[in-house]
Amino acid sequence: MKPDGLAVEIRARSHWEATDLGLALVQAHWRSLYSAWLAILLPVIFLEAALLWLLSDYEESWPYIPILSWWLKPLYDRVLLHVLSRAVFGVKANWRDVLRALPRLLLHSGLFRALTIGRLSTRRSFRLPVWQLEGVSGKTRKQRFCALWGHGAARLFFLCIHLELILFLGIPGLLYLLLPTEFAPSLEFIWDDSQTSPWFFAIQILAGLLAMSIIEPFYVAAGFMLYLNRRTEIEGWDIELGFRTLAARLNAQQAAP
Amino acid sequence: MPLLDTVRTIETPEGVSIRLRLAGPVPRALAWALDFFIRLFIWMIALTFLSPFGKFGLGLFAIGVFLLEWFYPVLFEVWKRGATPGKKILNLAVLQDDGVPVGWSASVVRNLLRAVDILPFLYAFGLCSMFLNRDFKRLGDIVAKTVVVHLDKPKLPEKLPPGRALPPPVWLSSPEQQLVVAFAARSLRLTPDRVQELAQILCPAIARSSRQPVDADSLLGYARHIAGER
Structure with a gap:
């Protein structure tokens, strides 16, 4: 990856500003991001349901669907980063590109590690570009991690957990607020038998999936921007681009005095 | 765009x-x-x-x-x-x-x-x-x-690498001067290869304008001059 041709302004930023740039990136490319997101999330949920239905007692095991869907976040992250890595160069990737790239993303981006011992890493989205985009392995990759380190990545992770939790609790809260008071008593069974009521579970699961769908693209984009910011810092990308502009000005002046 | x-x-x-x-x-x-x-x-x-x-x-x-x-x-x-x-x-x-x-x-x-x-x-x-x-x-x-x-301001350039100050041979606008100083300050943290690589982008253009040889060290010299060292 080289700084020329980037569709993102390269300048020295604080970690917070890099995080905010991640949100601007999501806003600018939300269509392609969410089409890719649905193209991976919906088949995954469908597959989980089919597998559980085939392999076990469905009545008993369906609560595993949300847990599995949550655990598989690193898989969706790779799809999102695939779209984002095109987006920073101003190229729009659609869900078809994603499906075409999927075999490579599944096999050559450290997915197995990310789903096992790496799943609870606090620098997941910051380190993902090294796994997925740099194409390095073994000792070189370790050196890359040391060089990049990941300032601001753990803070981002910690805050995104909270934002996701707020939405996860806020969505059922909103439904409850919107209930007309006269209906509330007749619907109280949803909350009263919360241990057994399928309604309660359905609302929880939908809220969880929705909260994840809102926060995860931002989390991946912000981690990616922290990564770009760190590379700008240690490789002097801002200076490289500035020097190119200055050299072009001097050359133009020389050519036409 | x-x-x-x-x-x-x-x-x-x-x-x-x-x-x-x-x-x-x-x-x-x-x-x-x-x-x-x-x-x-x-x-x-x-x-x-x-x-x-x-x-x-x-x-x-x-x-x-x-x-x-x-x-x-x-x-x-x-x-x-x-x-x-x-x-x-x-x-x-x-x-x-x-x-x-x-x-x-x-x-x-x-x-x-x-x-x-x-x-x-x-x-x-x-x-x-x-x-x-x-x-x-x-x-x-x-x-x-x-x-x-x-509101955080970009940090003021840290200490520049020590050496001789040189007046820049071409006119530089204020942001361009800041850029040269930023390069000099950052050169301490970049790898030497990368410093040379960055300097090679700019040096030929300055050399052509000023008709004198320019290398990475001269860029550092301009930075010291801009930062007020004599």
Whole structure:
């Protein structure tokens, strides 16, 4: 990856500003991001349901669907980063590109590690570009991690957990607020038998999936921007681009005095 | 196509353009949490001192909580240049959309609308609004026409590598001079290969303009001269 041709302004930023740039990136490319997101999330949920239905007692095991869907976040992250890595160069990737790239993303981006011992890493989205985009392995990759380190990545992770939790609790809260008071008593069974009521579970699961769908693209984009910011810092990308502009000005002046 | 950035440029009537670097949900959420813990601390102290007075004390406490909750952000924003203590720690500030300091009416409006932003749970509406708005505004900011911006200044160039100062042989504008100084300051942290690589982008152009050989060391010399060394 080289700084020329980037569709993102390269300048020295604080970690917070890099995080905010991640949100601007999501806003600018939300269509392609969410089409890719649905193209991976919906088949995954469908597959989980089919597998559980085939392999076990469905009545008993369906609560595993949300847990599995949550655990598989690193898989969706790779799809999102695939779209984002095109987006920073101003190229729009659609869900078809994603499906075409999927075999490579599944096999050559450290997915197995990310789903096992790496799943609870606090620098997941910051380190993902090294796994997925740099194409390095073994000792070189370790050196890359040391060089990049990941300032601001753990803070981002910690805050995104909270934002996701707020939405996860806020969505059922909103439904409850919107209930007309006269209906509330007749619907109280949803909350009263919360241990057994399928309604309660359905609302929880939908809220969880929705909260994840809102926060995860931002989390991946912000981690990616922290990564770009760190590379700008240690490789002097801002200076490289500035020097190119200055050299072009001097050359133009020389050519036409 | 303009490059993607979080900067909004505002043209003042005097023809000066101001760059506002917008702040998004993550630093703002943290600033809010810091403010919340500061207020929680004040509540606990107040409760310790007021609880011996029984119901009278609790009444005073309730009035105090009301005033603190509603006027803590307003007073800080108006009197402390748009920053509550939490925002101050994170180098954020509230400004009006046109870049002037936030006034009484705007501050009162944006803070009254916290009552909406906080619904249904811990600013979930405010969060959604920030995700949907290109200027990362919560509902209160939209109504009051305010923005929250980053104030942290780019750090002043650290020490330049020691050596001889050289006057630059070509005319450089002020941002270009800053760029050369930034290069010199950063050269200490970049790998030597990368320093040479960066210098090679600029050196041929300067050499052609000034008709004299230029290398990375001369760039460092220009930087020292620009920074005032002789």
